[in-house]
Amino acid sequence: MKRMFLLLITSFAFLTRCFADEGMWLPHLLQAMNEKQMKKMGMKISAADIYSISKGSLKDAIVSLGGFCTAEVISESGLLLTNHHCGFDAIQNHSSVQNNYIRDGFWAYNKEQELQNPGLFATFIIRIEEVTQDVLKGVTPGMTEKERQSQVDKNIASLKTTLKKETYQDILIRPFFDANKYFCFVTETYRDIRLVGAPPASIGNFGKDTDNWMWPRHTGDFSMFRIYAGKDNKPAPYSPDNVPYKPKKALTISLKGMKEGDFTMVFGFPGRTTEYLHSAAVEQIIRVNDPAKIGIRARALGILDGFMRKDEQIKIQYAAKYAGIENSYKKWKGEVAGLKSTNAVGKKKEKEALFEKIVMAKPEMNMAYMDLLKKLGQAYSDIEPYGYARDYYNEIIPKIELFGIAADMNSLLTAYSKDEASYNKRKTEVLEKLEETFKEYSPVVDEKMFESLMALYVNDQKPENVSPLLLSLLKENGNSFSQLAQNLYAGSSFVSLDKIRSLLNGSAANAVGEIRNDAAVRLYADLLKTYTSSVSPKLNEIQSNINQLQRTYMQAQMDVFSDKVYYPDANSTLRITYGNVKGYKARDAVQYDYYTYLDGVMEKYKPGDYEFDVPKKIIELYAKKDFGPYGLNGRQPVCFIAANHTTGGNSGSPALDAYGNLVGLNFDRVWEGTMSDINYDVSICRNIMVDIRYVLFIIDKFAGARNLIDEMKIAK
Ligand code: ARG
Numbered sequence: 001m002k003r004m005f006l007l008l009i010t011s012f013a014f015l016t017r018c019f020a021d022e023g024m025w026l027p028h029l030l031q032a033m034n035e036k037q038m039k040k041m042g043m044k045i046s047a048a049d050i051y052s053i054s055k056g057s058l059k060d061a062i063v064s065l066g067g068f069c070t071a072e073v074i075s076e077s078g079l080l081l082t083n084h085h086c087g088f089d090a091i092q093n094h095s096s097v098q099n100n101y102i103r104d105g106f107w108a109y110n111k112e113q114e115l116q117n118p119g120l121f122a123t124f125i126i127r128i129e130e131v132t133q134d135v136l137k138g139v140t141p142g143m144t145e146k147e148r149q150s151q152v153d154k155n156i157a158s159l160k161t162t163l164k165k166e167t168y169q170d171i172l173i174r175p176f177f178d179a180n181k182y183f184c185f186v187t188e189t190y191r192d193i194r195l196v197g198a199p200p201a202s203i204g205n206f207g208k209d210t211d212n213w214m215w216p217r218h219t220g221d222f223s224m225f226r227i228y229a230g231k232d233n234k235p236a237p238y239s240p241d242n243v244p245y246k247p248k249k250a251l252t253i254s255l256k257g258m259k260e261g262d263f264t265m266v267f268g269f270p271g272r273t274t275e276y277l278h279s280a281a282v283e284q285i286i287r288v289n290d291p292a293k294i295g296i297r298a299r300a301l302g303i304l305d306g307f308m309r310k311d312e313q314i315k316i317q318y319a320a321k322y323a324g325i326e327n328s329y330k331k332w333k334g335e336v337a338g339l340k341s342t343n344a345v346g347k348k349k350e351k352e353a354l355f356e357k358i359v360m361a362k363p364e365m366n367m368a369y370m371d372l373l374k375k376l377g378q379a380y381s382d383i384e385p386y387g388y389a390r391d392y393y394n395e396i397i398p399k400i401e402l403f404g405i406a407a408d409m410n411s412l413l414t415a416y417s418k419d420e421a422s423y424n425k426r427k428t429e430v431l432e433k434l435e436e437t438f439k440e441y442s443p444v445v446d447e448k449m450f451e452s453l454m455a456l457y458v459n460d461q462k463p464e465n466v467s468p469l470l471l472s473l474l475k476e477n478g479n480s481f482s483q484l485a486q487n488l489y490a491g492s493s494f495v496s497l498d499k500i501r502s503l504l505n506g507s508a509a510n511a512v513g514e515i516r517n518d519a520a521v522r523l524y525a526d527l528l529k530t531y532t533s534s535v536s537p538k539l540n541e542i543q544s545n546i547n548q549l550q551r552t553y554m555q556a557q558m559d560v561f562s563d564k565v566y567y568p569d570a571n572s573t574l575r576i577t578y579g580n581v582k583g584y585k586a587r588d589a590v591q592y593d594y595y596t597y598l599d600g601v602m603e604k605y606k607p608g609d610y611e612f613d614v615p616k617k618i619i620e621l622y623a624k625k626d627f628g629p630y631g632l633n634g635r636q637p638v639c640f641i642a643a644n645h646t647t648g649g650n651s652g653s654p655a656l657d658a659y660g661n662l663v664g665l666n667f668d669r670v671w672e673g674t675m676s677d678i679n680y681d682v683s684i685c686r687n688i689m690v691d692i693r694y695v696l697f698i699i700d701k702f703a704g705a706r707n708l709i710d711e712m713k714i715a716k
């Protein structure tokens with residue numbers, strides 16, 4: 001027995017020997033956990049240069065931008081670099097027919113030209129501390145998940161009042177390792193963030209949906225902002241009197257570029273990963289959840305595409321929505337393919353078998369973890385139908401825009417039941433919101449979407465999860481979804497902004513009566529009610545059981561395979577990931593290089609094309625090989641890939657070299673490797689970065705914004 005145990009341990013050590021490229025590490029634990037390995041892989045700086053609370057370190061140059069992307073400070077005057085797709089909302093908001101910054105780009109040639117962006121913010125991490133003991137005070141093993149959470153919430157609330165911080169700072173406490181540990185983040189948030197520059201979409205989003213998630217890539221996916229602070233350099237609300245923020249640390253730029261095997265790091269705010277799941281969970285994603293979501297999105301994309309090809313206005317109105325739906329659609333397809341091609345489920349099962357053997361061989365582990373895997377497997381099989389129903393609801397309902405409008409109108413009923421003043425306040429808000437909605441709304445498209453997606457909703461779901469009102473309406477319409485759609489959209493006042501305006505401008509009593517009787521409002525209410533009564537209670541109950549079991553399983557993996565070094569799943573907190581520049585073998589006979597050049601942009605160039613047009617100026621610069629100091633042997637580098645473990649939220653993250661210098665900007669992953677969120681595999685997982693030399697080439701040679709180049713610190 002003992003010998004077998006030893007054998008198992010050694011074979012497992014071999015199996016799990018910490019892969020250099022995998023992991024999203026906590027910056028304050030680098031010294032203890034990663035520094036040695038990072039140096040072995042080529043890093044020339046120390047962990048303290050990356051994270052320190054006593055001196056300016058690289059972490060002081062990194063911000064969470066708006067909570068959804070990452071950006072970094074690249075000058076002593078608070079200049080921020082992030083992706084074009086991260087700044088897109090701001091670029092779009094400032095665009096008009098006269099000043100089409102999406103099409104033509106935008107450059108501030110002095111600070112007066114920079115544009116303010118209400119609502120956008122940049123958050124620095126000042127310090128990170130473990131607070132597990134305090135957060136779990138009073139938590140006992142016998143507690144239900146709900147009791148545990150309420151104790152945890154209480155402890156967090158009290159901690160927030162006692163932890164040391166300045167008045168202009170905030171405290172964020174988040175669970176890690178499935179809530180086995182808790183860390184506290186002291187943060188500083190700046191809310192005066194101005195747009196400084198963006199290339200035209202034909203550079204910043206070159207290749208659009210066709211190239212999205214793909215390598216080889218040729219996108220200059222960057223935009224620039226500036227942080228403004230009060231005169232004391234502290235966070236301050238927008239004011240024309242604010243001044244450019246003076247950072248504790250600004251990144252230095254290196255024009256040396258990267259070679260195969262070079263060490264890189266990506267520093268940012270990855271959103272969500274689930275790397276420690278049971279095989280049953282992964283199997284379910286492959287077989288049930290991803291296909292359900294992919295199928296619904298394929299339908300939606302087909303409908304949008306049909307209209308967008310025929311109608312120029314619809315194409316403009318729906319471009320952003322189409323891109324949003326397509327982004328996850330394509331990622332999930334890659335995820336399923338990658339999970340299958342790397343045999344993720346089989347590998348998890350192998351690991352679980354080993355887990356069982358080791359646990360069996362140790363009485364104390366046996367006590368703690370007996371039947372754990374079986375229970376987890378059972379819980380996943382319990383949740384399957386509810387998870388499917390959740391995916392159906394979440395994927396279908398928000399894509400039918402009339403339901404969103406109905407929900408807004410419905411909120412007026414709630415306000416009205418309070419008092420007239422609440423109603424009037426809400427009325428102003430709803431009207432403002434709907435003004436925006438209707439700019440990008442076509443009832444014709446929406447009606448078709450309703451017809452098609454409601455058919456999926458009815459036909460692909462168990463009867464008990466389907467809204468009874470929908471079924472009876474369907475029956476009234478001779479079981480024809482198209483007839484039902486026609487009648488619903490013809491009968492509802494809410495497909496027209498004019499009708500909504502005139503209704504709300506009349507008496508409140510009359511409006512409320514109409515809203516209450518509107519068929520779309522009633523149908524939406526019934527869909528929601530069906531979901532909240534037949535799906536969510538059971539879904540939440542099983543999910544909370546899974547959470548509890550998964551927390552134990554996370555701890556168990558750390559105990560049983562204790563020679564492995566563990567990183568926590570991504571949860572939108574600051575992480576660092578590192579790996580080497582390298583190509584990959586995508587599939588049989590297809591091997592990819594790790595660098596792209598402007599030559600490749602010209603190869604893809606299709607004059608006048610929606611996705612692959614190239615600005616004239618670029619063509620001229622290319623013809624003259626006028627790359628300035630940013631070219632290399634007569635060629636202009638554009639993008640490169642490396643084995644850094646990144647995910648959504650890492651967009652805009654700096655790619656740093658062995659010295660901590662800025663060499664690129666992270667913006668995507670390769671399609672074959674999008675399963676890295678669930679099962680990182682160094683053979684096909686690569687992140688995609690735009691080379692900083694391409695960014696500077698565009699700013700300098702294309703846009704002539706020398707003012708921006710001059711404030712950057714470029715290593716000699
Ligand atoms: N795939 C990247 C990400 O997940 C880029 C998305 C934006 N670009 C696009 N063509 N839709 O966010």
Ligand code: GLU
Pocket residue numbers: 069646647648649650651652667668669
């Ligand atoms: N484009 C993604 C983002 O917006 C990054 C790509 C990824 O998911 O790795 O964060």
